[in-house]
Amino acid sequence: MVYRLLALDIDGTLLSSNNRLNRQTKDAIQYVQKKGVIVTLVSERHFHSAAKVARALRLTQPIITHGGAFVSSSMDHPVYTSKIDHSVLMQLAEFLETYPCQIQMSHERLSISNRPLQKNLIAKMTIGMNEPLFYPVTYVDSLSQYLLENYEGATDVKVKLEDKKVMDDLEKSINDYFPSLDAWRTSSDSLTLVRKGTSKFNGLLFFAGQLGIPLHEIVAVGDSVQDAEMIEKVGLGVAVRNAPAEVKAKADWVTRSNDMEGVAYVVREVFRKQIRVH
Structure with a gap:
């Protein structure tokens, strides 16, 4: 089998636990690109943050960010977006503001958040995201x-x-009253909402379709529940060893952990004998 596209999750997969991009991983990505394989990132990160990683790897193709909602190689010219409509956002904001919760609405340029209910919550407002400090968050009294x-x-x-x-x-009320949204729990106290049908897999599917690459010619590597669908459905789905058991169960192969250069190991083992892609 000749694989033409390599799709990589960032956090917990490509980066080590200390958020470092190791030299061995960088060299492996350069190696596979020289073989003519297209490499892209598939991440829940905002475009700002994922693009920084893409530049460090010298990737030239569009990357899949915001959990599949924004596919682009630049801020201003996306090739695909899947956004919650403004009218739905309005209704959602009015509904959520009846609860004592912190809310963060994001798009590719910035995030808007209601002001923290307690001063000691200010540090938690990038909810569950490993985002750099330069990603702008605007606080408002009323969303x-x-x-x-x-x-x-x-x-x-x-x-x-x-x-x-x-x-x-x-969560139950949102599922009942907002049928155009998908919701999932990232932890017991955190909930993520996206436009229905938005996922890492669907973003990857669109990107591969634009390139004319079928699913069986894709290798995808990830570690989270959000990666499970693409790991299960591509030609070769790989989970890193630090992934949860339910993710590893979907994989064709389990590689080393992110702290043991699992991505570099995949590249060596899968692409070493593959001829150059034309």
Whole structure:
């Protein structure tokens, strides 16, 4: 089998636990690109952050960011977007503001958040994301008022609420009242909302389709539950050893952990004997 596309998750897969991009991994990516294989990133990170990693790897193709909602090689010219419509955002903001929760609405340029309910929560406002400090977060008193004055969509909305029972009720209500959204729990107190059908796999599927590359010619490597669908459905799905058991169960192969250069090991083992792709 000749594989033409290598899709890599960033956090927990490509980067080590200390968020470093190791030299061995960089060299492996350069090696596979010289063989004519296209390399892309498939990440939940915002475009700002993922693009920095792409530049470090000298990637030239579009990358798949915001959990599949924004596919692009530049900020201003995306090849694919899947955003929550402004009208839905308005209704969602009004609904969420009836709960004692922290809300963060994001798109490729910035995030908008309601002001923290407690001062000691200010450090938690990039909810569950390993984002750099240069990613702008604007704090407002009322998200619904902000949306009245700013007509824009969102790639994702993150909600943080420490009362588990109230969060369970909130999640059920969102599923009942907002059928155009998909929701999943990233932890017991955190919820992520996206436009229905938005996923890493669907972003990758669109990107591969633009290149004319079928699924069986793709290698995908990841570690999280959000990576499980693409790992299961591509030609060769690889989970790193530090992935949860349910993700590894979907994989064709389990490589070394991210701290043991698992991506570099995949490249050596899978692409070493592959002839150059034309």
